[in-house]
Amino acid sequence: MTNDHTMTRRSALKFAGGAAALGALGSSMPLGVQAAAPMLGVSRPSVYRFKLGAFEVTNILDGYIQGNGPHPTFGNNQTPEAVQAFAKSQGLPPTRMENVYVNTLVNTGKELVLFDAGNGKVRMKTAGHLTDLMQTAGYKPDQIDVVVITHGHPDHIGGLIADGKPVYPNARYVFSDREFDFWNKGENIPDARKPNRELFMQQAVPLGEKATMLKGEGEVVSGITAIPAYGHSPGMLAFRIESNGQQLINWADTANHYVMAIQQPDWHVSFDHDKEGGAATRRRIFDMASADKIPVVGYHMPFPSVGWVEKTATSYRWVPASYHFNL
Numbered sequence: 364m365t366n367d368h369t370m371t372r373r374s375a376l377k378f379a380g381g382a383a384a385l386g387a388l389g390s391s392m393p394l395g396v397q398a399a400a401p402m403l404g405v406s407r408p409s410v411y412r413f414k415l416g417a418f419e420v421t422n423i424l425d426g427y428i429q430g431n432g433p434h435p436t437f438g439n440n441q442t443p444e445a446v447q448a449f450a451k452s453q454g455l456p457p458t459r460m461e462n463v464y465v466n467t468l469v470n471t472g473k474e475l476v477l478f479d480a481g482n483g484k485v486r487m488k489t490a491g492h493l494t495d496l497m498q499t500a501g502y503k504p505d506q507i508d509v510v511v512i513t514h515g516h517p518d519h520i521g522g523l524i525a526d527g528k529p530v531y532p533n534a535r536y537v538f539s540d541r542e543f544d545f546w547n548k549g550e551n552i553p554d555a556r557k558p559n560r561e562l563f564m565q566q567a568v569p570l571g572e573k574a575t576m577l578k579g580e581g582e583v584v585s586g587i588t589a590i591p592a593y594g595h596s597p598g599m600l601a602f603r604i605e606s607n608g609q610q611l612i613n614w615a616d617t618a619n620h621y622v623m624a625i626q627q628p629d630w631h632v633s634f635d636h637d638k639e640g641g642a643a644t645r646r647r648i649f650d651m652a653s654a655d656k657i658p659v660v661g662y663h664m665p666f667p668s669v670g671w672v673e674k675t676a677t678s679y680r681w682v683p684a685s686y687h688f689n690l
């Protein structure tokens with residue numbers, strides 16, 4: 364019986380001769396010594412595409428931010444100790460955190476629909492990669508047919524205009540009418556959001572003329588409809604995406620931390636315009652998505668930012684997708 368490991372007498376002799384030749388070389392060039400591989404730094408997955416019925420959905424990592432937290436951003440109405448203890452109990456660092464920015468691009472077969480415009484290249488060094496990575500993913504900015512703005516916060520509108528020109532020159536725009544009016548009118552803007560209002564006036568208002576203003580549950584294109592998700596911002600919209608009977612919810616910033624905002628939906632989030640409204644929206648959308656086991660994409664969920672929200676005995680939890688969409 365022979366197999367790949369069986370050495371014939373002839374091949375054994377050849378092997379021995381080869382070893383002798385290497386031995387001779389070894390006198391001038393030691394074997395097994397080479398330059399150490401350089402350290403390359405952290406590498407992150409940043410493009411992820413999956414199928415939803417006849418649609419293709421691509422999530423792209425615009426970037427990330429790291430800082431102190433989760434408290435006081437999450438559990439804003441709790442003591443720091445309570446939030447730190449909860450973070451630890453979930454295996455999270457208690458006083459440092461990272462948040463990601465993830466754009467979702469849907470190819471319906473007829474239209475290429477981009478949700479939110481990312482931070483743009485000038486806000487921070489660790490974000491603003493959307494347009495570069497879009498090309499890695501196989502799309503060019505001038506192919507985008509529709510840009511949907513879920514809400515007017517800087518990480519969602521910062522990439523609409525660059526150097527005075529629209530980044531997506533052939534797109535039409537979709538805004539929530541309620542959100543657009545809030546920022547455009549500029550009444551009752553909290554002090555902390557005044558720079559955000561300035562940014563909205565620069566980045567979004569010039570595109571208003573080409574925009575569709577959605578009311579509540581309006582349609583973006585066939586298969587994509589809005590779900591009111593007010594609270595995090597005055598007029599934020601989530602979206603239901605449906606193709607061939609398969610559904611996906613893009614919940615935008617309904618939850619902006621995969622543990623803190625999901626397992627503790629009632630804890631206040633400092634980013635929320637209306638703290639109680641944000642909590643009520645979290646519960647309503649978590650109930651909607653968990654009852655029918657509808658998968659979710661979320662702008663601040665850990666990359667690749669697709670999974671399920673599951674009801675637990677006491678609240679909810681995030682269940683990341685693995686190979687589900689590949690089968």
Ligand SMILES: [Zn+2]
Binds near residue numbers: 518662
């Ligand atoms: Zn956001």
